[in-house]
Amino acid sequence: MKEIFFNYARSDNKINSEITGEPDQIISRFKSLFEEIYRRGSGIKDLSNLIFMDVNDIEDGQIVKNVLDHEIKHCSVMFSFYSPTYFESEFCYDEWRLFNNYKENDKKKRKLLIAIEVDPVSKINEDAFQEGKNWFDEITKNIHRNISSNDLRDNSNQNLTEKIKNLVENVKKHISKNKGIIENRELSSNILIIDKKIKDSIKMPEIEKQIIEENSKLKFSSKPVCIIYTGGTIGMIKVGAADELHADYLIAEHVKEIVRPLRTKLSSLPFNMHFFGMEPTIDSSNIKIEDWYKLAKIIEEQIQNYQGFVILHGTNTLAYSSSMLSFLLNDFLNVPVIFTGSEVPLTMPNSDAEHNILNAIRAAAHDSHNGPMLVPEVTVFWNTKLFRGNRVTKKYASDRTESFHSPNMHRPLGTLAQDKLNVDSSLIFRRRSLFSYNVSHRDTLIKLDAIISILLIYPEMDITFLKASEKKIDGLILLSYGPGNSPDNDEFTKLIREMILKGTIIVNVTQCPYGKVELKLFETSAVLFDLGVIDAGDMTLESAYCKLLWVLSKKRENRMLEKTIESIKNNFQKNIAGEMSVSIHTFKIGHSNTFLKNIKLKWLISDTIFGGKEINPYDIVDVFLRIEGIKLETNPELYEDEYLVLFGPPDQAPKDSTKSSKLLASFKKKIEKKNQKFDKNLEITHIFRKCFRSEDFELSFCNISETPFCFNSVQLIVYTRESIIINE
Numbered sequence: 001m002k003e004i005f006f007n008y009a010r011s012d013n014k015i016n017s018e019i020t021g022e023p024d025q026i027i028s029r030f031k032s033l034f035e036e037i038y039r040r041g042s043g044i045k046d047l048s049n050l051i052f053m054d055v056n057d058i059e060d061g062q063i064v065k066n067v068l069d070h071e072i073k074h075c076s077v078m079f080s081f082y083s084p085t086y087f088e089s090e091f092c093y094d095e096w097r098l099f100n101n102y103k104e105n106d107k108k109k110r111k112l113l114i115a116i117e118v119d120p121v122s123k124i125n126e127d128a129f130q131e132g133k134n135w136f137d138e139i140t141k142n143i144h145r146n147i148s149s150n151d152l153r154d155n156s157n158q159n160l161t162e163k164i165k166n167l168v169e170n171v172k173k174h175i176s177k178n179k180g181i182i183e184n185r186e187l188s189s190n191i192l193i194i195d196k197k198i199k200d201s202i203k204m205p206e207i208e209k210q211i212i213e214e215n216s217k218l219k220f221s222s223k224p225v226c227i228i229y230t231g232g233t234i235g236m237i238k239v240g241a242a243d244e245l246h247a248d249y250l251i252a253e254h255v256k257e258i259v260r261p262l263r264t265k266l267s268s269l270p271f272n273m274h275f276f277g278m279e280p281t282i283d284s285s286n287i288k289i290e291d292w293y294k295l296a297k298i299i300e301e302q303i304q305n306y307q308g309f310v311i312l313h314g315t316n317t318l319a320y321s322s323s324m325l326s327f328l329l330n331d332f333l334n335v336p337v338i339f340t341g342s343e344v345p346l347t348m349p350n351s352d353a354e355h356n357i358l359n360a361i362r363a364a365a366h367d368s369h370n371g372p373m374l375v376p377e378v379t380v381f382w383n384t385k386l387f388r389g390n391r392v393t394k395k396y397a398s399d400r401t402e403s404f405h406s407p408n409m410h411r412p413l414g415t416l417a418q419d420k421l422n423v424d425s426s427l428i429f430r431r432r433s434l435f436s437y438n439v440s441h442r443d444t445l446i447k448l449d450a451i452i453s454i455l456l457i458y459p460e461m462d463i464t465f466l467k468a469s470e471k472k473i474d475g476l477i478l479l480s481y482g483p484g485n486s487p488d489n490d491e492f493t494k495l496i497r498e499m500i501l502k503g504t505i506i507v508n509v510t511q512c513p514y515g516k517v518e519l520k521l522f523e524t525s526a527v528l529f530d531l532g533v534i535d536a537g538d539m540t541l542e543s544a545y546c547k548l549l550w551v552l553s554k555k556r557e558n559r560m561l562e563k564t565i566e567s568i569k570n571n572f573q574k575n576i577a578g579e580m581s582v583s584i585h586t587f588k589i590g591h592s593n594t595f596l597k598n599i600k601l602k603w604l605i606s607d608t609i610f611g612g613k614e615i616n617p618y619d620i621v622d623v624f625l626r627i628e629g630i631k632l633e634t635n636p637e638l639y640e641d642e643y644l645v646l647f648g649p650p651d652q653a654p655k656d657s658t659k660s661s662k663l664l665a666s667f668k669k670k671i672e673k674k675n676q677k678f679d680k681n682l683e684i685t686h687i688f689r690k691c692f693r694s695e696d697f698e699l700s701f702c703n704i705s706e707t708p709f710c711f712n713s714v715q716l717i718v719y720t721r722e723s724i725i726i727n728e
Helices: 026-042 064-074 090-105 130-141 149-153 157-178 205-215 256-267 289-302 318-328 353-364 464-468 490-501 523-531 541-554 562-572 685-691
Strands: 004-008 077-082 112-117 191-193 225-229 236-238 249-251 273-277 308-312 337-340 378-382 385-388 414-417 420-423 452-456 475-480 505-510 583-588 596-598 603-605 620-632 639-647 663-671 678-683 699-703 713-720
Touching: 004 026, 004 090, 026 149, 026 157, 064 090, 077 090, 077 130, 077 157, 090 112, 090 130, 112 130, 112 149, 112 157, 149 157, 191 205, 191 256, 225 289, 225 353, 256 273, 256 353, 289 308, 289 318, 308 353, 318 337, 318 378, 318 541, 337 353, 353 378, 353 420, 452 541, 464 490, 475 541, 490 505, 490 523, 505 523, 505 541, 505 562, 523 620, 523 678, 541 562, 562 583, 620 639, 620 663, 620 685, 639 685, 663 678, 663 685, 699 713
Parallel strands: 004 077, 077 112, 191 273, 225 273, 225 308, 308 337, 337 378, 452 475, 475 505
Antiparallel strands: 236 249, 378 385, 385 414, 414 420, 583 713, 596 603, 603 699, 620 678, 620 713, 639 663, 639 699
C-alpha cells in the first residue's frame, strides 16, 4: 500500500519532446523530483511504498481494478494532475470519485487532495453531467497554485525543484500526522510476535521471512516499536499451585506469553509493535558482558527499521545494562531505547508489569500519532518516571513504585501525568551527531574485553586478593568513603601506586548514593589524586563500572603506553552520554624543574599548557589547582612566606603583583621545621574563568620573599558543564 496516489490522464504523460520541445513525460519527471527531494529530507532510501503511479506498480496476476480500489482506499494523499484531457477521462473520474467518497466519510480528515495543473482549464464542458461539474469544482478548489503548468513544462528543473520542496514538506507533515492510519482496517492487528527467538541478530532467514510476510498486514504503515524480552520477574509464569508464599514460578520461555495477557490493551495503541524474545531467557542476576554486546548489536543493525526499542529486563542488573548500552550505542543513537521491568510477575494480581510495559512502549513510540517527544537516549521507565539509563540505580530491594531513582540527577527526563508522558526537553542529552547519523561513517561496535574489579573501602579491609591476583586487572573501582576518602596507610598507598605503575586504571567512586568525589575537601582524597587515581564525580557505581569497561575496551591496543593511559583517563572523565553532571579536564603541568626561571622578576613560568581550546569559559563550573611537595630550597625554621599564582607570564616583580588582575590565588605558609614539604589545594574558579580565553596558556608561580623554592608537581583541574550545539 502506497501513501500517495497519482490520478492523471495517461496521454498527459506522453513523450512529446520532439514535437513541442517540452520535457518528456512531465508527470513522471515530477514524480522523480518529488521522490528525490523526499528522500533527501527523510533519509529513507527505499521509497517503493511512497507513490502509486500506474499499472506498472501492479504485480502480475493481480486484478487491476481491485488493486486500484485498494490503493485509493488506503492512501493518504491523492495528486490529481488535471487538464482538458483529464476531465474527459472516465478512468480519472472513477479514481477521483472513489477517493472523494472515502475522504468525505473520513471524520478524522486523514485524506488530502492536491490538484496540479498540467494544461489550463477555464471551465468544464457545458454538456457535462452534474457529477462532472462537482468533480471540476472540487479539483480546482484544491489546486496547488504554487506549481503552474509552465513550471511542469519548463526544461529547467531549478524553479520546479524549489517549488516541489515546499510541497514535499506539506505532504510529509500530513503523512507523519496520520502515520498511515487507514479507514476500514480496524480488524487488522498492530502486533507481530516473532516465532523464532533471537540469539545475536534479527538477520536470520526465518525471522526476516516472517517480518516480510506479515509486516504488510499490520494496521499502520509507520515504523514499528521493537520490544525485546530478555527474562526477569516481568516474565515469570505461575506454575501449579503457586502462591505468594510459594515461589513456584518459571521464566516465560517465549515472548508470546508476555503478549497474551496484554493483547487487548496493546491492540488499542496507534502504532505497530514487533515482539522478540532472546535466546536464552535469563534471570538478570546471570547477565554477562556478552549479553550487553548482543543487545547493542541487535539495536545497531535494526536502528533504521524501528522508531524505538523497549527491553524487558530483570531488575537486579537493569541499571548495569542500561548504563552499558548508553555507552555502546553512544556513537549513533538517534531513537529511544527504554528498559523496564517489574517487581511482581505479570500474571500476579496487582502486578506493576502491565503498567510499566505499556507505558515504556508508548514512550518509545515518538513517531506515532500524538506520540511523546523524541528522547534519543538509553532510558529506564519505572512507574511514572523516565530516567536516564546511566544515572539510575536501585533504591529499594523490592518496591513497585520507587525501585529506581537517579540520586544525582534532580529531575527525571519525563514524568507520566494524566496518561501523558511530559518530557523535560532541557534535560535531553544533545549529541552532536544526532541529525547526521550515517552507518558508514562511524566506528564498529566495541567488543568488551577489559578486566574490571571493585574494591569496597571499609575499616581494616583485606587487600590480599589484589596482591595475590595472577590476572592483570585492567581497571579497579575504589568505593571510597564520603567525598572520596580512603586509608592513607603505607600498605594501601603502596598497592595503589604499584597497580598504577603496572598500567591499571583506578577510579574513585563514592559509596554514598548522593553527592560526588571532591578533591577540594579532604587531603586523603587528594592523596589518591596525587597517586594517579581518577575522579568519577557523581557517577553511580553501575555507570562507572560500565564506562570504565567501555573506555578500556576502546583502547585494547598499547594499553601500557603512557600516552594511551592518559587518553583513557581523559576519556573517562568526559561526560560522554549524560552519565555525570560535569566533565573533568586534568592538566598535568609538571615538576618545578620543567618551569622557566625568570631571573629578573623572580618567577617560575610553566611551559605552554595545551588543550585549552577544548574548553569554553562559559561552561566552566569549578577550577582547582593542586600543588604537591612544595619545599624551600634553603632551610629556614619558623619562617612564613606568601605564595602567588598568576595566569599567564608575569610583567612585575612578586611584591608588585599582589593586586594584579591576573592573580589566580595567594596563600601563606609557615615553615615549622627544616626540609618541610607541604601540599596545597586552591580553588581559583572565578579569576580563571575571567582570564581564560579558550586558548593554550601558561601559569606562573612565586613567593613574596623571592626565596628559591621547588615542588614535585602542579595539576590544574577544570570542571565543565557543556552547552552542546547540535550540528544539523
